[in-house]
Amino acid sequence: MKMQPHVLTIRKRDATKWLAKLLESRDVIAPALGPCGEVLFSKVDSPEQVLWDFENPLPPPKQFVLPQTDPIVRIQQDNHRTEVAPIYDDRQRVLFNVRPCDARGIAFLTQMHEMEPADASYLRRAEKLTVISLACNTPCRLGFCVCSDSGPFLSAGHDIQLTDLGEKYLAEIGTAKGEGAVSDAAGLFDAATEDEVVRRKELEAEARGHFGEETCHFASAMRRVSTRRVADALWERMSDWCLECGACNFICPTCYCFSVKDRGCNGTWTRCRTWDSCQYAAFTLEASGHNPRAQPGERMRRRFFHKVSAQYYVRDGATGCVGCGRCIKVCLGTTDMPAVVAAIRKGAWHGQ
Amino acid sequence: MDNDAFLPQIARIDAVRDETPDTKTFTLRFREPEDSKAFRFLPGQFVELPVFGYGEAPFCIASSPTRPDTFETTIRRTGSLTDALHVLGPGAEVGIRGPFGNGFDVEGARGKDLLFVAGGIGLPPLRSLIRNVLDERDGFRSVTILYGARTPVDLVYKDELKEWETASGVEFHVTVDNTLPGWTGNVGMVPILFTKTTLRPESTIAYVCGPPIMIKFVVQDLFMRGFREESVISTLERMMQCGIGKCNHCAIGHRYVCRDGPVFNFKQIRELIE
Numbered sequence: 001m002k003m004q005p006h007v008l009t010i011r012k013r014d015a016t017k018w019l020a021k022l023l024e025s026r027d028v029i030a031p032a033l034g035p036c037g038e039v040l041f042s043k044v045d046s047p048e049q050v051l052w053d054f055e056n057p058l059p060p061p062k063q064f065v066l067p068q069t070d071p072i073v074r075i076q077q078d079n080h081r082t083e084v085a086p087i088y089d090d091r092q093r094v095l096f097n098v099r100p101c102d103a104r105g106i107a108f109l110t111q112m113h114e115m116e117p118a119d120a121s122y123l124r125r126a127e128k129l130t131v132i133s134l135a136c137n138t139p140c141r142l143g144f145c146v147c148s149d150s151g152p153f154l155s156a157g158h159d160i161q162l163t164d165l166g167e168k169y170l171a172e173i174g175t176a177k178g179e180g181a182v183s184d185a186a187g188l189f190d191a192a193t194e195d196e197v198v199r200r201k202e203l204e205a206e207a208r209g210h211f212g213e214e215t216c217h218f219a220s221a222m223r224r225v226s227t228r229r230v231a232d233a234l235w236e237r238m239s240d241w242c243l244e245c246g247a248c249n250f251i252c253p254t255c256y257c258f259s260v261k262d263r264g265c266n267g268t269w270t271r272c273r274t275w276d277s278c279q280y281a282a283f284t285l286e287a288s289g290h291n292p293r294a295q296p297g298e299r300m301r302r303r304f305f306h307k308v309s310a311q312y313y314v315r316d317g318a319t320g321c322v323g324c325g326r327c328i329k330v331c332l333g334t335t336d337m338p339a340v341v342a343a344i345r346k347g348a349w350h351g352q
Numbered sequence: 353m354d355n356d357a358f359l360p361q362i363a364r365i366d367a368v369r370d371e372t373p374d375t376k377t378f379t380l381r382f383r384e385p386e387d388s389k390a391f392r393f394l395p396g397q398f399v400e401l402p403v404f405g406y407g408e409a410p411f412c413i414a415s416s417p418t419r420p421d422t423f424e425t426t427i428r429r430t431g432s433l434t435d436a437l438h439v440l441g442p443g444a445e446v447g448i449r450g451p452f453g454n455g456f457d458v459e460g461a462r463g464k465d466l467l468f469v470a471g472g473i474g475l476p477p478l479r480s481l482i483r484n485v486l487d488e489r490d491g492f493r494s495v496t497i498l499y500g501a502r503t504p505v506d507l508v509y510k511d512e513l514k515e516w517e518t519a520s521g522v523e524f525h526v527t528v529d530n531t532l533p534g535w536t537g538n539v540g541m542v543p544i545l546f547t548k549t550t551l552r553p554e555s556t557i558a559y560v561c562g563p564p565i566m567i568k569f570v571v572q573d574l575f576m577r578g579f580r581e582e583s584v585i586s587t588l589e590r591m592m593q594c595g596i597g598k599c600n601h602c603a604i605g606h607r608y609v610c611r612d613g614p615v616f617n618f619k620q621i622r623e624l625i626e
Contacts (some may be wrong), residue, residue, distance in 0.1 A: 035568075055496070057532075070529075071359070072358045073358055073359055075404050077403075077404055080397065080443065080444065080445060081445070082362050082404060082445045082447075084359060084360055084362070084447065085357070085359075086356040086359050093615075112598070113598070115597075117357050117596050118357075119357060119358075119596075119598060120356045120357065120360065121356060226625070227625070228625050228626070252450065256593075256598075257599060257600040257601070258593065258598075258599050258602070259593050259599065260407065260408065260593045260594065260599070261356070261407050262402075262404065262405050262406060262407050264405070265405070269404055269405050270574070271358065273358075276601075278595075283591070284591050284601060285591060285602060286589060286590070286591050287409070287430040287431045287434070288430060288563075288589075290564065290589075292590065292604075301626065302603075302626060305605060305606075305626050306603070309606065310604070311605060311606035311625070312606050315606060340372070
């Protein structure tokens with residue numbers, strides 16, 4: 001799927017035509033206004049619904065590659081004879097105007113599911129999803145993507161990355177899938193000029209300049225987490241603030257822990273994969289009643305080991321955080337990523 | 353990509369044997385002969401066993417790869433899935449995914465003295481290896497089996513224990529924590545059996561499996577008696593959902609009990625960081 005990246009431009013007024021073209025052959029999922037006026041990633045019916053200037057929705061677009069309840073096997077039992085068949089999602093879809101952090105999140109999930117043994121149901125769905133991201137000329141209020149190399153612009157891993165140049169959008173094509181999404185409407189695109197490519201670089205530098213000093217020091221937390229040099233007492237103090245609601249897991253673009261359940265009755269069942277949370281006590285509860293992570297502090301230690309340890313960094317080539325800042329917004333207990341990373345660095349939580 | 357990791361094969365229950373009041377051994381046979389042919393496993397590996405409508409859970413394979421065609425798994429009734437499984441009889445269909453996990457290093461054990469220490473329902477995973485070893489008895493040196501359970505009723509594989517007691521080439525000792533009328537054997541925790549046998553720490557691989565508290569005391573005892581961490585081996589248990597290192601339920605640090613284990617030696621266990 002790798003190809004020589006090339007760069008095109010499209011006039012802003014033509015972007016609507018492009019979207020109309022995409023809508024003819026694919027489902028288009030984009031940030032759009034929800035029923036109560038909130039911004040949500042959802043399937044759109046017309047190009048006008050797609051938002052270009054928006055605050056990143058609280059639920060990330062991971063639900064479109066990893067649905068909260070994901071049917072994977074159909075089970076049918078008649079006269080004591082059982083038949084099972086896999087369920088695949090083969091819809092051609094475009095994820096339009098997602099932010100770089102979320103595009104990175106999806107790339108992270110795909111890489112995880114590609115690891116042997118590969119997960120066919122996920123990969124078939126992801127294979128048919130084209131991710132078109134919109135670079136952030138202006139950083140969002142809570143984002144810290146610069147700390148985990150996930151924004152405000154992507155340098156690799158995107159199918160298409162759009163940049164707002166004022167009159168036009170610059171479109172960097174990164175993969176054959178991206179190529180497919182522009183070739184349907186080839187007449188709308190021009191090759192980018194050198195000036196336009198330079199302008200994109202300037203915009204990236206400006207955007208990076210808007211971030212203050214680094215807010216989430218992964219490297220120093222990683223050293224401590226990977227060698228178990230964070231005191232158990234500190235995890236305990238922090239976990240006192242955690243409500244164990246699991247919201248941080250569910251809105252995290254890279255969290256993918258799941259459980260497998262059968263749903264249905266009377267001989268017809270659907271085996272579903274459902275999101276689960278490592279912050280729930282039952283996550284590790286065994287049938288015998290034994291629970292290796294019975295204490296909230298142990299569960300919090302687990303979460304941050306998976307996110308920022310060197311062991312996982314070596315395996316995945318990235319931290320399990322894309323710096324989108326959603327956990328800051330959603331966590332009522334203030335045990336979000338930057339806060340916990342800071343506490344690990346200082347060895348103290350709320351001064352204690 | 354069609355070989356979906358979550359798609360179970362169908363197996364039929366061939367026979368059900370009561371082991372204890374809450375534990376049964378199920379003999380399973382794949383419905384499709386090609387599934388049976390493709391099913392190759394090592395002692396110590398496990399399967400995910402879907403009971404349709406209830407979900408699935410991991411169970412160790414309790415029979416030996418030296419006896420293919422069917423395989424056995426010994427299951428205690430502890431929840432909704434195992435409740436549902438325990439009412440199934442011969443002919444009923446369940447699913448099988450696997451085998452999963454690393455299994456015991458049978459080749460590495462050849463030519464060594466083998467010591468098996470099991471507690472209660474910890475015998476089934478070791479029984480797979482024991483039967484494998486006894487079927488290829490010439491390849492191994494001494495075989496010592498020490499087994500304990502809470503009461504005489506809780507001993508599994510009662511017929512087989514009798515065979516081991518009398519078999520040549522096997523040293524077998526059994527004990528119970530609490531005696532019942534009619535029991536004439538040893539009474540006490542498993543470590544008391546160490547005094548009944550001659551241990552050869554330098555040439556022996558010890559396989560320990562049982563409840564956490566029993567493992568703790570047995571292993572302490574073995575180290576005191578000169579065993580090295582590398583030659584004491586156990587199988588770990590964790591809550592599991594997928595069996596292929598993806599769902600994260602069984603993760604310890606960046607290791608996965610389902611994929612990197614469940615068989616670990618105690619040096620590896622000590623080095624698990626989280």
